[in-house]
Amino acid sequence: MHPIEQFAYEFNVQHDYFECHEVLEELWQAGQRQDESLVALIQLAVARYHHRRGNSAGAMRTYPKAFQKLEYHAGSLSTQGIDVHRLLALQPVFMQTDYEHIPLPLTPDLEQQINNLPIERLQDLSFLRHKHVLRDRQDVITARQIALTARQKK
Template sequence: MTPFIHYTLLFECHADYFECHEVLEEAWQADGRRHHGYAALIQYAVIHYHLRRDNLIGAKKSLRLLRRKIDIASPYLHELGLDVDSFVAQLDEWPLHTKLPLQQDVRDTVESLKPTFPSTDLSFEQLVHKHLHRDRSEVITERELALLERQRTRNSASPY
């Protein structure tokens, strides 16, 4: 299953926007952050996550950021199987759609996978506040190591 198909199933079957972000973030990082379609869809999931948490300010800010990326992202989104013209038009509709506008062959694939896609065991509350319950220990450790490395570099460069 491609990261985009996985994203779409999470988006439409579970409305797990946090996990949508995680799936494409991993693929985007693995690609050296070159796939602008992934970046745009990550932003789209963030908008939905903010909206569900009643964070209208965050949602609108994220929507503005997505609009700035859309021209560069469009060829990548088309290549993934998104109906880009419909997607862009839907960005002007409020509330935003909870079903992605896909090219027909991709829609057929997604619909064929939906019956076999495992259901989530998360409650609505857990989905809404998922970012509060994740294990951040690995990220924190990486940041601490990076800080130590920067301090070592500064100290070794200092003439004193």
């Protein structure tokens, strides 16, 4: 599955904003650091994650940055299947104090692709809300330890 398709699936179907961030962060780290449109989507996912967790201050600081980049990269994002014009029109709704899930507006082609994917059962909302502290990070810890050991040997 293409990363933008995965992002849209996680955002709209699973409501897993943390995973949205992870999917695009991986792509960004893999060599597309110059693609600020990915940063716009990552920031939107981060803002949604903060918002759902009740961190309104963090969300309200991040939304404007995300929407500014979304507007700037509207052309690029539209070719990737994001209906940026509808998304930008929803900015006031996203920035309301109380969190509610708002689907990411997609172009008809990407919407159809997402609708054709098998729907997995939504994860436990408590886990999704606090995923950054509840997830298994052993692989990250191990990779960091290996890198540290390699640096110390030099």
